[in-house]
Amino acid sequence: MIFFSKLSEELKDFVTDEDKSVVIGGDFNVILDPDLDGPGGNKKRKDSVRYVEDMITEHDLVDIWRNRNPTEERFTWRQKSQLIQRRLDYWLISNDLQEDVESVEIITAIKSDHSAIALSINGLDENERGPSFWKFNFTLINDQEYCNLLRSEYKNWLEEFKEVNDKRVLWDLIKYKIRQRIIIYSKVKARKKREKVKHLEESLRDCTTKCDNNPSKENLDELEGLQAEYDQLYDYITQGAIIRSCATWYELGEKNNKYFLNLEKSNKKKSSVRKIFTRDGKLTNKPKKIMDELESFYVDLYDGSSCPSDSASSMFLDNSRGFPALADDSRNICEGKLGYSEYFSVLGTFPKIKTPGNDGIITWHYGPCSEGY
Numbered sequence: 001m002i003f004f005s006k007l008s009e010e011l012k013d014f015v016t017d018e019d020k021s022v023v024i025g026g027d028f029n030v031i032l033d034p035d036l037d038g039p040g041g042n043k044k045r046k047d048s049v050r051y052v053e054d055m056i057t058e059h060d061l062v063d064i065w066r067n068r069n070p071t072e073e074r075f076t077w078r079q080k081s082q083l084i085q086r087r088l089d090y091w092l093i094s095n096d097l098q099e100d101v102e103s104v105e106i107i108t109a110i111k112s113d114h115s116a117i118a119l120s121i122n123g124l125d126e127n128e129r130g131p132s133f134w135k136f137n138f139t140l141i142n143d144q145e146y147c148n149l150l151r152s153e154y155k156n157w158l159e160e161f162k163e164v165n166d167k168r169v170l171w172d173l174i175k176y177k178i179r180q181r182i183i184i185y186s187k188v189k190a191r192k193k194r195e196k197v198k199h200l201e202e203s204l205r206d207c208t209t210k211c212d213n214n215p216s217k218e219n220l221d222e223l224e225g226l227q228a229e230y231d232q233l234y235d236y237i238t239q240g241a242i243i244r245s246c247a248t249w250y251e252l253g254e255k256n257n258k259y260f261l262n263l264e265k266s267n268k269k270k271s272s273v274r275k276i277f278t279r280d281g282k283l284t285n286k287p288k289k290i291m292d293e294l295e296s297f298y299v300d301l302y303d304g305s306s307c308p309s310d311s312a313s314s315m316f317l318d319n320s321r322g323f324p325a326l327a328d329d330s331r332n333i334c335e336g337k338l339g340y341s342e343y344f345s346v347l348g349t350f351p352k353i354k355t356p357g358n359d360g361i362i363t364w365h366y367g368p369c370s371e372g373y
Contacts (some may be wrong), residue, residue, distance in 0.1 A: 004051035021094040041084035061092040065104050074106050076115040081213050091119045108204045110234045135360045138353040208235050
């Protein structure tokens, strides 16, 4: 009760003008309609329900899922022993936002005893994203099928490029082929993974509906098994999100899966320009206008007029004569060709998932997997 009372007071301070809207979501741990939202168990009305209803009335909020599903019986939490089912999780939004809501639905949650409620609201236009920097998915180094494929293809590549005498050019061509093969293989693997996730989600949705209508032990056991399989599959997906989100550290249980999935999404948004001031000083969020402004900026930047003059270059070089320089013996060490021992000695200091160049190929391809290269 204290929490909802303080929340209502916070909303009064936050919503100071008509342009601000409210979106509140989470586990409220109350049922607003005992008949539709709380079959089984003790249906005694909690005192905290009154505070929630007062907050909804005072701030003109709506339970958007119930508004869209006025007679449907769906639940976000259930107790298996002494069966009790409840809809405890809500999205309460300002009444004027209803037309902006594209969808709201109860879906399967990851590693939680509650189902999630997904709310989709129209926002800023998303910028069209081009191809980003490619990097090898290092989880493939534990994929024996991929390793075998790579070794078998290598012989074909050597035959294809047998006319190439320059070893450096040959290795660049082979890396190109490796990347090409990885992309094809990864797309097929990812498609199969998505199909499996989709099939599991459909099975979970059907099983959840069955439990809502007939919460028998058999149906609840099936739901529990499907949920465990779904969670295990998402552990793999989360590992990819952790890598792509560039999280420098994490500990099992310290952050949930949603944290890393949201962090990856947040990083993608941060890496794109979503708003920009135009040359006439106006702020725009139109993707096409943003691209035009960025193009114009870099065209002007690199048009050659900003290059330093010959006198400025000479002045810089003259002033640099007092900078520290290599001694003759140190300079001689830097001359000459790199030997194989030097090359592999340096590569040996790299983690096997490190990319020594800008081609995205990790050092693992230079090590155990490269036997016979």
